[in-house]
Amino acid sequence: MKNKKHISQSELESYLWGAATLLRGYIDAGDYKQFIFPLLFYKRLCDVYDEELANALEESGGDKEYAELPEQHRFQIPKEAHWKVTRTQVSNVGKAIQDAMREIERANPDTLYGVFGDAQWTNRDRLPDHMLRELIEHFSSQKLSLANCPEDELGVGYEFLIKKFADDSGHTAAEFYTNRTVVHLMTEILEPKPGESIYDPTCGSAGMLLSAVAHLKRQNKEWRNLRLFGQERNLLTSAIGRMNLFLHGIEDFRIVRGDTLANPVFVEGDRLMQFDVVLANPPYSIKQWDREAWAADPWGRNIYGTPPQGRADYAFWQHIIKSMKATSGRCAILFPHGVLFRNEELSMREKLVAHDVVECVLGLGPNLFYNSPMEACVVICSMNKPKERRNKVLFINAVNEVTRERAQSFLTDEHIQRIVTAYQTFGDAGGFARVVSNDEIREKGSNLSIPLYVRADNGDGNGNRSAETISFKQAIANWQESSTELRKSMNKLLKELEDIREMEGAK
Template sequence: MAVTQQEIENRLWNAADELRVAMPEAQYSSVVFPLMFWKYLSDTWEHNHQEFLAQYDGLDDLSPEEAREIEYRDHQSFEIPFIHAGTVQERRASWSSILATVAQHGLGQRVRASLQAIESANPDKFSRLFGSMTWTQEAVLPGEVLASVMRAMDRSPQMHEGNMSHDVLGGAYEYLLKRFSDGSGTRAGQFFTPREVVELIIELLAPKNHESVYDPTCGSGGMLIAAASLLKARGGRGYSLSLNGQEAVTDTAGVARMNLFMHNLTEFKVEVGDTLRDPRFKKPDGSVKQFDVIVANPPYSLKWKPWTNDPRAIGGVAPQSSADWAFVQHMIASMDPKKGRAGVVLPHGVLFRGGQEAAIRRRVLDGDLLESVIGLPSNLFYSTMIPTCILVFRAPGTKIPERQGGVLFIDASARFTKAKNRNVLTDVDITDVVTAYHSRSDGDGEAGLSARFVPITEIVANGYDLNIGRYIKQTAAEQEDLGTLIDAYNIARAERQKTEQRMLEVLSAAGIEGFDE
């Protein structure tokens, strides 16, 4: 009997909920995802092993070495090895084998040894897959709680292809990602971009068969998976995409790898490291590798160590206080020169902030690299309530003729539905935004959506300010100009700091000390 989506989701959530006595919900993912993937691997290996045994009933004519060679050649795509080989404690590093020992002391150590053994036995597929595994320590997660989680998870259906499709399995994984983010706020939400935002970006960039897709801040891998899923839904071959991602946090990179495997996507690379300081995808000459489609939802206004001499820094170097434009510069450098396009979600500040960011913005606009600015509703994300925007870039000279020499502005800030914890974009909202993006004419704000193509001459006349309210009057009329408000705040703040510094100098000269600077 086929396993339903709701059945697997309920079972897995019940297992996760066993952790409530030991840790906050924001930390559930570090335990549940490695256990879930371990069970998936074990169930798959066991299923394939039974098929092998049935085909070679008895194995009387095969030596152990011959049997192993045939099994791994024809039936298995990865290895589940033994741990403590050659000792009285020898057992296979499988879910069912360790589950049989949950009542014994040292469960966390056996789980850790099993996961490490699987990583070591499959270095090309599973190297560093399970992350740091600190949760296997008794001081972090007591053995009796880990045992309860494993028992509860074991009540979920067998996670192999003969019993459960990858669509169901991948859907269950995404369900847990969303559930953890919904219930725990920013910590879990840091690596989870709402699915509808991901779908919108992918729809705009429209990946095609055999293209390469790259996410420099890939989090849980949702954008890479969405690229393959959309292509498949459009009648294409999602499996033909080359999927590439980089993630700074080791455990989150493991979540991404497991997520991709759960969706039956095996042609991928997920590297670990700081993309701005140490990009891991490079050409032989040391320059950054280039891709057809680049997507990202980087951490907003991240403090960083600015580049001193980096070819990615077109137009200048982003300030230490915000790496927003540095991520954009990296994405631009990563675009294939013939058909590269990029979509990134960022806060509205990138549209109008001055100083070094203004110089970069001017260079990008003068190079006609920015194709579209799309204003999104506020409170879409788990980690922030601020309104965000999508910026779409095209490699130099690759815009369609109607889009050359200007920028398409779309205001979708009023298109949302209120949900329990945040606002959401509906399928209709996404479709309407994509339609406006592909339209050759301006939209008049009907149904809460406005669009206007603005020539570069008008943008230059506005000092290269990209604030949507300057170009779509509906936005300007319905809300105060956010750029003007922030500029006024920054001026007032600088004046206050200057006055405070003068006051401290006067007090110090008078011999009065003890004031905090």
């Protein structure tokens, strides 16, 4: 069976988004993903199965029994669950889709269990038969075989769809989408190596795990022996992440649904599993978490203390530090700037500085968090710093390294290269980067706020940054610095007063 044709990237994107537009008026844009992704994956599985069948028939001279052997197929598709059968369904189409997906999951228990999520296909008020038939016919218009649509290209199309759904779904987007240029930067800094274990404790749609694979592919290095691990508490999002990796041709991974803080799934005996590389964008300052349980954490993750109820950021940070290998462990975490200076987390920050695991604090420009003008920072930690970097932290003020086009902010390749070079060089660069001793950080009250150490140039670099914004940020930094100095002066004065009182008492 020869391929119909190779699908171009633009055709693929138009085809994928065309499926979503058929749902308009029936369900909210934020819910598109729970129906489109499973249908796309279902169609792909069946088309690849048919392709494998045709190849095996050709190879065996038409031996049908040989061609249907399980070892000829990456995944098993029961005959009654095949796309072709579902396509003939005229009524109760939602039930037919749901039954077929469950059959395929049962036929592949080790790999596909739960992969299609839990969408309500049988709700005929939301998903009438005629609309589902239109959707199935739309997907049937292209053959998604490997020959027509190679894994890398379908993977890019899938990522396009994730991005489009993020654009359409407003504030919920951050749950499953992190700005890909920021993810690319984080991966370039950590430089994953062939054979390493990569972990994301809040993995969303698995974009960070895929970024590690893409990094090695770009360098023409072996990527198939990477071991990928992710945990995600949202069932649909974890299913999307698994489908994403499968569609990119990756099979050696474990993505498990669950709450990382309440129930970490990657454990060995009585301790957390440890990894070479951790990439993470934890949910920002979540309030609904079990602080009481954390105070007596059975996994020993409260190494620096118990975070306040209203902000779980340091819980994720400590979880990540406990999840890194002692010799090769390194991480890049995307955080809001507040973790660097908030007073309520000071005692934990003091211990973090004393532990000497923070290697670099990188400040990014505005609007890189999804659908939020908030500025983000990336914290790089290493469990085994090179000797020349010990008891030092590199601060990079990359607030001007951002470009904005069509209401989207992103990092260009030039921005990424400048930041990565500064990290690798680990030296001072006026107005951009500075190496600071841990002693100096302690003198400033263990405050890691970047403008305290590196004052960005007031130029707007890319036409995206106003001098007023920078001067306002600088004013905050100056206030923080002066308040630290004031506190030190007051402490000194109080000490002197105590000394005077003691001397007077001794007379």
